[in-house]
Amino acid sequence: MNERTPRPVSAQQLLDVVAETLDPGYAAAAARRGPNPKRRWYDAPAVIIGAFLIGLILVVAYIRTNRGAPEAAKVHDSLVTRVRDAQHTADGLATQVSRLDDQLNAVRGSALSSAQLQQIAADQLAAGIVAVKGPGVLVTLDEPHQSTQSAGSGRGGTTPIGATNILTDRDVRSVVNELWADGAEAISINDIRLTPTSAIRFAGEAVLIDFQPISPPYKIRAIGNSDDLATNFAQSDVASRYQTLVGVDHIRFSFDSATSLTLPAASPTGLKFATPGRAHQ
Amino acid sequence: MIAGLALIAGVVLGLITRPTVPTWLEPYLPIAVVAALDAVFGGVRARLDRIFDAKVFVVSFISNVLVAALIVFIGDKLGVGAQLSTAVVVVLGIRIFGNAAAIRRHLFRA
Numbered sequence: 001m002n003e004r005t006p007r008p009v010s011a012q013q014l015l016d017v018v019a020e021t022l023d024p025g026y027a028a029a030a031a032r033r034g035p036n037p038k039r040r041w042y043d044a045p046a047v048i049i050g051a052f053l054i055g056l057i058l059v060v061a062y063i064r065t066n067r068g069a070p071e072a073a074k075v076h077d078s079l080v081t082r083v084r085d086a087q088h089t090a091d092g093l094a095t096q097v098s099r100l101d102d103q104l105n106a107v108r109g110s111a112l113s114s115a116q117l118q119q120i121a122a123d124q125l126a127a128g129i130v131a132v133k134g135p136g137v138l139v140t141l142d143e144p145h146q147s148t149q150s151a152g153s154g155r156g157g158t159t160p161i162g163a164t165n166i167l168t169d170r171d172v173r174s175v176v177n178e179l180w181a182d183g184a185e186a187i188s189i190n191d192i193r194l195t196p197t198s199a200i201r202f203a204g205e206a207v208l209i210d211f212q213p214i215s216p217p218y219k220i221r222a223i224g225n226s227d228d229l230a231t232n233f234a235q236s237d238v239a240s241r242y243q244t245l246v247g248v249d250h251i252r253f254s255f256d257s258a259t260s261l262t263l264p265a266a267s268p269t270g271l272k273f274a275t276p277g278r279a280h281q
Numbered sequence: 282m283i284a285g286l287a288l289i290a291g292v293v294l295g296l297i298t299r300p301t302v303p304t305w306l307e308p309y310l311p312i313a314v315v316a317a318l319d320a321v322f323g324g325v326r327a328r329l330d331r332i333f334d335a336k337v338f339v340v341s342f343i344s345n346v347l348v349a350a351l352i353v354f355i356g357d358k359l360g361v362g363a364q365l366s367t368a369v370v371v372v373l374g375i376r377i378f379g380n381a382a383a384i385r386r387h388l389f390r391a
Contacts, residue, residue: 019379021323021326021375021376021377021378021379021380021382021383022323022326022327022330022376022379022380022383023323023327023337023341025334025337025340025341026323026327026330026332026333026334026337027332028337029332029334029336029337030331030332030334033334040335042335042336043335043336044283044335046335046336046338046339047283047284047287047335047338047339048283048284048287049287049339050284050287050320050324050335050338050339050342050343051283051284051285051287051288051291051321052287052288052290052291052294053291053317053342053343054288054291054317054320054321054342055287055288055289055290055291055292055294055295056291056292056294056295057291057310057313057314057317058291058292058295058314058317058318059291059292059295059296060295060300060302060310061310061311061313061314063295063296063299064302064307064310
């Protein structure tokens with residue numbers, strides 16, 4: 001291919017790669033043909049075939065590279081559809097549960113005496129399976145505005161999966177525990193009511209309350225004596241810790257007492273194994 | 282002119298037929314793409330230098346693709362396919378860049 005006189009220095013060949021960007025064949029062919037070349041019969045077809053092949057190769061490569069993207073989008077879409085369907089089903093079932101619950105209450109109301117009804121109402125209130133309202137506090141926890149640079153800066157024990165995910169289940173849990181300790185009577189997180197069997201977990205990048213994923217901002221409503229709750233919570237270690245984190249990690253944290261909060265009902269979970277027993281005295 | 286039309290014809294045909302690349306050919310597609318781009322820029326530059334030659338254009342393009350594919354094929358068999366593939370892309374990439382610069386000098390005298 002290279003028709004120039006061979007050079008003894010091999011490093012020169014490396015330099016030639018950089019300096020001689022044009023195929024030397026062109027210069028050689030031009031020199032062979034002389035200054036006024038006459039056209040040959042295969043000139044035009046050769047150029048056409050060559051350019052045609054090049055265009056074909058480029059577009060084939062383009063198509064092959066971009067064909068993968070719609071596939072991925074399709075899979076993503078179908079997953080989204082399936083999740084939506086499942087959520088829809090869950091919503092429908094929840095509606096059904098509350099309707100049946102109403103029926104149950106009506107039937108029970110006609111069957112039981114008023115003393116028994118009062119007893120049941122009090123128990124249901126305590127179990128968190130009826131909607132309640134009353135004074136209390138509203139605690140809001142939220143992720144920083146944009147992904148913060150200090151994301152990895154040693155929050156003890158937590159390993160954030162994404163840099164945007166600073167708050168985890170243990171943050172929500174510690175606030176909830178503090179609120180219970182401060183005298184809250186009923187708590188909901190993002191309109192999911194906590195019951196005696198509620199679990200606050202973390203899966204992937206989402207906080208799960210009773211297996212329902214919630215996303216920030218986490219609004220934790222607690223009903224109780226709003227003055228006591230606000231005062232106790234303000235003085236707690238948890239509150240001061242998150243106040244510190246507001247400055248360090250730029251999370252958003254606020255709490256305020258409220259005169260009237262409404263907490264939704266939780267769907268009742270039937271106890272399968274636990275039966276009433278007598279406490280050891 | 283005629284080369285540009287043929288190039289567009291190739292692109293259009295590819296878009297219409299959407300040929301699927303056989304699996305065994307896929308590793309060589311990037312090489313072929315870079316060799317194709319190199320041929321295009323080399324051809325344009327030679328044209329501007331008034332030394333364009335159709336035979337050299339076609340033969341150098343096809344032989345570059347084949348040689349590059351051969352190098353990568355042998356590299357694959359010996360376990361250095363990725364490295365040799367990179368080497369081919371680097372060398373042809375340098376040529377593309379140099380030819381593009383020469384074309385620029387021709388067109389803008391700068």
